[in-house]
Amino acid sequence: MNCNTTQLPYVATGYFSKIVTDYLQQSPSIRPFYQHEPTLQGVQEAIRQRQQLPQHREALVTALKQQYAGLATHEAVNRNINLLANSNTFTITTAHQPAIFTGHLYFVYKTLHAVRLAQQLKQELPQYDFVPVFWIGSEDADLDExxxxxxxxDKLVWNTQQTGAVGRMNTKGLEPILHRIEGELSVLPHGKELVALLKDCYTNSPDIQTATFKLLNALFGEYGLVVLLPDNAELKRIMLPVFEDDLFHQTASGIVEQTIKGLSEQYKVQANPRAINLFYLEGGIRERIEKQGDEWVVVGQDIRFTAETLKKELHDHPERFSPNVILRGIYQETLLPNIAFIGGGGETAYWLELKDLLHHYKVSFPVLVIRNSFLLIEEKWEEKIQKMNFSIADFFQTEQQLLTQLVTRQSNGHLKLEQELQAAEELYKRLREKAGHVDETLVPHIEALEVKTLKPLQELEKKMLRAEKKKYEQEQIQINAIKTALFPTGGLQERVENFMPYYAQYGKDFIRCILNASLALEQEFVIIHQQ
Structure with a gap:
């Protein structure tokens, strides 16, 4: 698979929020909400800060070795796990929930971005080691997503009645989706290899988080990716002081609310804290904990605690307490010797709410890196775009914008009334000047006449364009076909499509192609030209 690339500024795509584009452009309005800039210098500052804070390397390495026990592990992974015991080793982390079969393409993109950034930083700062880490958010309960x-x-939905944390769900009921994947993709060059891998991961695993862990290890282990399952009693034990503070004093909510107050003056807030930011996680439930009077209750369940029994439950069973989005970042940054977090726009937005909270708990704030985004474009679509005299960048516009551009270009200016409108504006300018010399009160009358004249001319221009567009039915069909292929369901390809058809066609060459095309800290949208 040959992959040539071109790049676009994120803002030029029109698909990213103001908070993301302002962050990328280092807007002064957003600067108070993060610690380090996403640059090499920012990384070096993050390393210095991380070196001054407590480490939990022994517990981390022990947990990882237990997690990988019995699994065929690439030497690069074993080496990186051992490196984590050293004080000069730091992590580059990305995170995602255990979406079945990885969910969308960006799951792969963010994973390889972590690998690429770790490689690049090792070249730039050889005195340190950098380990790419994938943090599986296996406690998420959003099965609909x-x-x-x-x-x-086609949207293929897992038909299961299980509830609670998706990562803890068993894999029963995925057979119909596996059967559809096999029927459709096994005819491709690497399809049987892919299906065998998926069956091994999903039918030979007790739960979704294990299946996801095994799939990540199989796809990315050769690049040294270390996968961490944080749903672990001993790792959560490290968080007992923070969890206890949240349950009994609700400190986090007050701090984050103050940050949100400042952030929301200019931006849409991504996540709002609750008084208590922990869920109770047991069996098939993951429900919020609320304080009601002198008791703590699990919402929707007949589970209640006094202060004494809650503290005992927390210390005896820390695995039963699951942090929400507000506390998850503290858990990650407490446990890992982390210096950079790679996330999408939504993830970055909620991290911008957390700086003061992490500072309160004396936890380092990582460099925030917007994950890489790609548009994969087959040669046949590129040829069609070129034949229509467009660039690929043009196709980030709407269909109507593209058709207008095409029709206007081919009409040689006959559809534009620029000269006529300009002449009318000049006429009324002279009339205003003449009338003003006679009587200033006549000027508003002239201005009203100008509006009455110009508005019909502008409407005429629009009608002429609409009439001309009707002559371009075939071009409209072609634009629609290209847009549908490159922007399925009207959104970015990476937020809809899955990696499997590409892997079935190209095998591990697809993974290598994405890794080679991945940027480190350059922060631009990448178009991959498939050949």
Whole structure:
């Protein structure tokens, strides 16, 4: 698979929020909400800060070795796990929930971005070691989001009645989706290899988090990616002081609310804290904990605690307490010797709410890196775009904008009334000047006449364009076909499509292609030209 690339500024795509584009452009309005800039200098500052704070390397390495026990592990992974015991080793972390079969393409993109950044930083700062880490958010309970994939334009949904944390769910009921994948993709060059891998991961695993862990290890282990399952009693034990503070004093909510107050003056807030930011996680439930009078209750369940029994439950069973989005970042940054977090726009937005909270708990704030985004474009679509005299960048516009551009270009200016409108504006300018010399009170009358004249001319221009567009039915069909292929369901390809058809066609060459095309800290949108 040959992959040539071109790049676009994120702001030029029109698909990213103001908070993301302002962050990328280092806008002064957003600067108070993060610690280090996403630059090499920012990374060096993050390393210095991390070196001054407590480390939990022994517990981390022990947990990882237990997690990988019995699994065929690439030497690069074993080496990186051992490196984590050293004080000069730091992590580059990305995170995602255990979406079935990885969910969308960006799951792969963010993973390889972590690998690429770790490689680049080792070249730039050889005195340190950098380990790419994938943090599986296996305690997420949003099955509606995680329990489906798109394949060939069809949404395939996992039909299960299980509840609670998706990572803890067993894999039963995925057979129909596996059967559809096998029927459609096994005919491709690497399809049987892919299906065998998926069956091994999903039918030979007790739960979704284990299946996801095994799949990540199989796809990215050769690049040294270390996968961490934080749903672990001993690792959560490290968080007992923070969890206890949240349950009994609700400190986090007050701090984050103050940050949100400042952030929301200019931006849409991504996540709002609750008084208590922990869920109770047991069996098939993951429900919020609320304080009601002198008791703590699990919402929707007949589970209640006094202060004494809650403290005992927390210390005896820390695995039963699950941090929400507000506390998850503290857990990650407490446990890992982390210096950079790679996330999408939504993830970055909620991290911008957390700086003061992490500072309160004396936890380092990582460099925030917007994950890489790609548009994969087949040669046939690129040829069609070129034949229509467009660039690929043009296709980030709407269909109507593209058609207008095409029709206007081919009409040689006959559809534009620029000269006529300009002449009318000049006429009324002279009339205003003449009338003003006679009587200033006549000027508003002239201005009203100007509006009455110009508005019909502008409407005429629009009608002429609409009439001309009707002559371009075939071009409209072609634009629609290209847009549908490159922007399925009207959004970015990476937020809909899955990696499997590409892997079935190209095998591990697809992974290598994405890794080679991945940027480190350059922060631009990448178009991959498939050949």
């Amino acid at each position: 995680l329990g489906n994939i798109w394949l060939s334009g």
